[in-house]
Amino acid sequence: MKKIAVDAMGGDYAPQSIVEGVNQAIQAFSDIEIILYGDEAKIKKYLIEHERVSIVHTDEKINSDDEPTRAIRRKKNASMVLAARAVKQKEADALLSAGNTGALLAAGFFIVGRMKSIDRPALLSTLPTVDGKGFDMMDLGANAENTPQHLHQYAVMGSFYAEQVRGIKRPRVGLLNNGTESSKGDPLRKETYELLASDEAIHFIGNVEARDLMTGVADVVVTDGFTGNAVLKTMEGTAMGIMGQLKSSILAGGWRAKLGAMLLKGSLRELKQSLDYSDVGGAVLFGVAAPVVKTHGSSDAKAVYSTLRQIRTMLETTVVEKAVAEFSGESDDR
Incomplete structure (x- = not known):
């Protein structure tokens, strides 16, 4: 089972668009499990209950105008931070957020951690x-x-x-x-x-x-x-x-x-x-030790679904694990 940690409170239309996208994905793919991080009461307004979807409640979130690195360090119970920590601690296999891009980059770099020999993880779409x-x-x-x-x-x-x-x-x-x-x-x-x-x-x-x-x-x-x-x-x-x-x-x-x-x-x-x-999915922060994917802040349910489909493919192909093994043997000039 592929476990995906989802920041339910990030993005312009959160949590509605995020949760509705999760509803679509959980019905389409029988081999994924979703962990939603955010305000439980707000999430449940849109969530179709399913045995493969769980909620980790938190009142704290990172806003679009927060200074990225400072927010990651100070808001330790923010939905994005908790989701990133779950990936770091192997409680989830991947992270999805539509929230503050800079904060997600900081979470990927400082919490999830970068691959050995990769100087600067980058966004790929x-x-x-x-x-x-x-x-x-x-x-x-x-x-x-x-x-x-x-x-x-x-x-x-x-x-x-x-x-x-x-x-x-x-x-x-x-x-x-x-x-x-x-x-x-x-x-x-x-x-x-x-x-x-x-x-x-x-x-x-x-x-x-x-x-x-x-x-x-x-x-x-x-x-x-x-x-x-x-x-x-x-x-x-x-x-x-x-x-x-x-x-x-x-x-x-x-x-x-x-x-x-x-x-x-x-x-x-x-x-x-x-x-x-x-329909093409989100931007992958490639170069970190696990799949971290940013979908557009204005994403609707379809875009969230497409990004979850993309993450599922990444986990199915084990691209990050293969990349970790591949790049750990690269010379320092790369």
């Missing part, structure tokens, strides 16, 4: 592409500043995740840059390029541009946390803008537009699904 296959990208914001050695580690970790979890043999690794030529970019990108090109253990295909990400140009895309977070939010905003503008155009276009929309209903549904971030 599978993002959608037009062909539906998706690509893994890291770092998405765990570290605002990075060295070439950090980006090299991200390429190794991202490639490992894509192969183990998504089943891609020899994933194509691209370095996000402002041009595809090897001479492009600032010193960080240029030095990283040299490190990746000289590593025969990964399938490095060179620089990739942001405009090509959704065409499936690479299976794994590597960048620093500041750039990755900006690109992620740009993609999210663009997807929402496209769908919103399309809907407005149909509603304002009269009966011909509405008729056309009816005839294209199937195609429009496929377009929506190709841009739907709620």
